[in-house]
Amino acid sequence: MISIRGLVFALLIVHSADAFAETALRAEPVADRVWYFRGESGQASAANQGYTSNAGFVLTDRGVLVFDALGTPALARQMLAAIALVTDQPVRRVIVSHYHADHVYGLQVFKAAGAKIWARSEGQIYLGSDLARERLAERRRTLAPWVNADTALLAADRWIELAPGETLSFAMGGTQFRLISAGFAHAPDDLMLYVEPTAVLFAGDLYFNGRLPFVVDGNTRGWLAAIESMRTLGARCIVPGHGAMSCDIAADLNTTADYLGFLRAHMAAAVEELTDFESAYAATDWSRFSSLPTFDAANRRNAYSVYLEMQAEVLDAAAQPQH
Numbered sequence: 378m379i380s381i382r383g384l385v386f387a388l389l390i391v392h393s394a395d396a397f398a399e400t401a402l403r404a405e406p407v408a409d410r411v412w413y414f415r416g417e418s419g420q421a422s423a424a425n426q427g428y429t430s431n432a433g434f435v436l437t438d439r440g441v442l443v444f445d446a447l448g449t450p451a452l453a454r455q456m457l458a459a460i461a462l463v464t465d466q467p468v469r470r471v472i473v474s475h476y477h478a479d480h481v482y483g484l485q486v487f488k489a490a491g492a493k494i495w496a497r498s499e500g501q502i503y504l505g506s507d508l509a510r511e512r513l514a515e516r517r518r519t520l521a522p523w524v525n526a527d528t529a530l531l532a533a534d535r536w537i538e539l540a541p542g543e544t545l546s547f548a549m550g551g552t553q554f555r556l557i558s559a560g561f562a563h564a565p566d567d568l569m570l571y572v573e574p575t576a577v578l579f580a581g582d583l584y585f586n587g588r589l590p591f592v593v594d595g596n597t598r599g600w601l602a603a604i605e606s607m608r609t610l611g612a613r614c615i616v617p618g619h620g621a622m623s624c625d626i627a628a629d630l631n632t633t634a635d636y637l638g639f640l641r642a643h644m645a646a647a648v649e650e651l652t653d654f655e656s657a658y659a660a661t662d663w664s665r666f667s668s669l670p671t672f673d674a675a676n677r678r679n680a681y682s683v684y685l686e687m688q689a690e691v692l693d694a695a696a697q698p699q700h
């Protein structure tokens with residue numbers, strides 16, 4: 378006779394097998410030997426099983442290079458299955474765009490499959506933080522059973538030391554790649570991957586396609602510098618960390634740079650004049666941006682984040698020795 382526990386377990390397996398079938402990942406072509414996986418829009422939830430971010434892969438003559446690992450081990454297994462439909466070559470290396478939950482919880486699957494993980498050394502800041510532990514506990518509740526007690530935060534096999542804007546070139550299986558440090562822009566450890574032969578840039582969360590970026594916890598000064606480095610790359614198409622890939626790069630970069638510059642100018646003026654945030658927000662004419670998707674969801678929090686950033690910059694400047 379089957380126990381209640383056994384029955385629940387059996388139901389869970391049936392339930393998750395059904396659910397996985399619904400979200401079987403499909404690799405979308407980007408360029409010759411380059412594909413990406415496009416997550417759904419919105420917050421991570423049981424309905425989307427945490428599939429809210431993008432990842433990608435590049436086939437070389439000797440193995441597969443993966444960019445980002447998605448938000449659950451289950452999704453990473455789906456990625457491996459989709460890659461296996463394209464090639465029987467193994468995944469040899471995974472590049473981490475930055476240590477945020479929706480990009481790294483699949484790392485353990487690639488590691489178990491023999492891949493080496495590369496990330497910027499600043500990723501260790503996140504791994505050692507309370508935020509990382511709290512987020513994992515939260516995801517074990519909200520994304521069960523896809524994130525569970527077996528889901529771990531994984532350190533990189535190679536921590537890369539790069540100054541802002543600095544690059545690291547390497548070849549794998551005859552394909553040339555370039556890693557580009559974006560300093561501290563969206564996160565302290567932002568890292569982009571440029572695929573030289575096809576001029577495709579995997580930009581992680583630094584690139585937003587036709588909508589307002591999410592600035593909270595970022596650094597707009599670093600972000601604007603990263604945008605300038607993206608302009609000079611000569612990329613043909615960019616795969617963002619969220620949303621569809623884009624080949625209309627100049628327009629998207631202009632939108633983001635224009636918005637970040639606007640936020641900085643208006644919030645800096647408010648800080649200089651000792652205007653409180655509420656009054657400054659209410660007095661700003663947002664009409665240039667208010668028709669863009671995600672304005673309602675993002676703008677107020679973005680503005681507040683930049684207001685705090687400008688306060689810190691003004692205090693920093695005031696603390697410099699006077700000559």
Ligand SMILES: [Zn+2]
Nearest residue numbers: 475477563582
């Ligand atoms: Zn992120």
